[in-house]
Amino acid sequence: MIVTTSDKPSTAALEKAKRLAEELGGRYVRRGRYTLRQLADQHSEERLIAVTEKEVRFYEGQTEQPLFFHPSMAFVRVKRLRKGDSDPLIELSGCREGDIVVDCTAGLGSDSLVFSYAAGETGHVTALESEPVLAAIVREGLADYRTGLPDVDAAMRRIELRTRHHGDYLKELPDNSVDIVYFDPMFRQPIHESSALQPLRELANPEALSEQAVADAVRAARKAVILKEHRDSGEFARLGFERRHVNTSKIAYGVIEVATTASASE
Numbered sequence: 001m002i003v004t005t006s007d008k009p010s011t012a013a014l015e016k017a018k019r020l021a022e023e024l025g026g027r028y029v030r031r032g033r034y035t036l037r038q039l040a041d042q043h044s045e046e047r048l049i050a051v052t053e054k055e056v057r058f059y060e061g062q063t064e065q066p067l068f069f070h071p072s073m074a075f076v077r078v079k080r081l082r083k084g085d086s087d088p089l090i091e092l093s094g095c096r097e098g099d100i101v102v103d104c105t106a107g108l109g110s111d112s113l114v115f116s117y118a119a120g121e122t123g124h125v126t127a128l129e130s131e132p133v134l135a136a137i138v139r140e141g142l143a144d145y146r147t148g149l150p151d152v153d154a155a156m157r158r159i160e161l162r163t164r165h166h167g168d169y170l171k172e173l174p175d176n177s178v179d180i181v182y183f184d185p186m187f188r189q190p191i192h193e194s195s196a197l198q199p200l201r202e203l204a205n206p207e208a209l210s211e212q213a214v215a216d217a218v219r220a221a222r223k224a225v226i227l228k229e230h231r232d233s234g235e236f237a238r239l240g241f242e243r244r245h246v247n248t249s250k251i252a253y254g255v256i257e258v259a260t261t262a263s264a265s266e
Helices: 011-023 036-042 073-082 088-093 110-119 132-144 152-159 166-172 195-203 209-220 235-239
Strands: 001-004 047-051 056-060 100-103 124-127 159-160 179-183 221-230 240-244 252-259
Touching: 001 011, 001 036, 011 047, 011 132, 011 152, 036 047, 047 132, 056 132, 073 110, 073 132, 088 110, 088 179, 088 221, 088 240, 088 252, 100 110, 100 166, 110 152, 110 179, 124 166, 132 159, 166 209, 166 221, 179 209, 195 209, 209 221, 209 235, 209 252, 221 235
Parallel strands: 001 047, 100 124, 100 179, 124 159, 179 221
Antiparallel strands: 047 056, 221 252, 240 252
């Protein structure tokens, strides 16, 4: 993999490109006046990261559609929360101000942002992403992206993005140590018309969610464990989730409500 910049990068962009190249085991290559495709062909590389003044973009193979951080529909959802409207994920999870949330499969961080806004300044969201390139892109985006709304930007900055596999992380969590654990793995049954997600699908971890990970999540959670999947997925039944809500014609949430010793005594 090579990492480059625009043809006339700022000092900050140049330093970021070199830092990411070292972090991801790639090579920094000076852009010059080459196109990105020319640069990739010249160095016989299929994977390329371009650091611009605004964002970090990832390209793979001959695709012209890069992967980069953008809050997308999460921004729309957060704006609804700002107006006092409800959000299905927040309602189903019971997320409230001050809650501690673990997003086990961060992807582009969309649901992490919604959780972070709902949990507020006194809450905390840890977002886990096992794939280093994807984690780096999202981490840089969360740190730099500006929506024009200071409270939404602050919610982004509060998210702690960790490059870790959720299975390892959950094993280390003490019992009843977080409020909500959330899973949004790559669907076993893809929604093919979601072409905008294809670059993410090419890069993200495709493995199925394990029963052990769910068991560790239930042990660690005080409120709920949530799974997002295809409406017709057999994962809900396999992993012990109760399907509660369909927020589109194709997507559903599963819930395991957790009754901790602490909550039962209140």
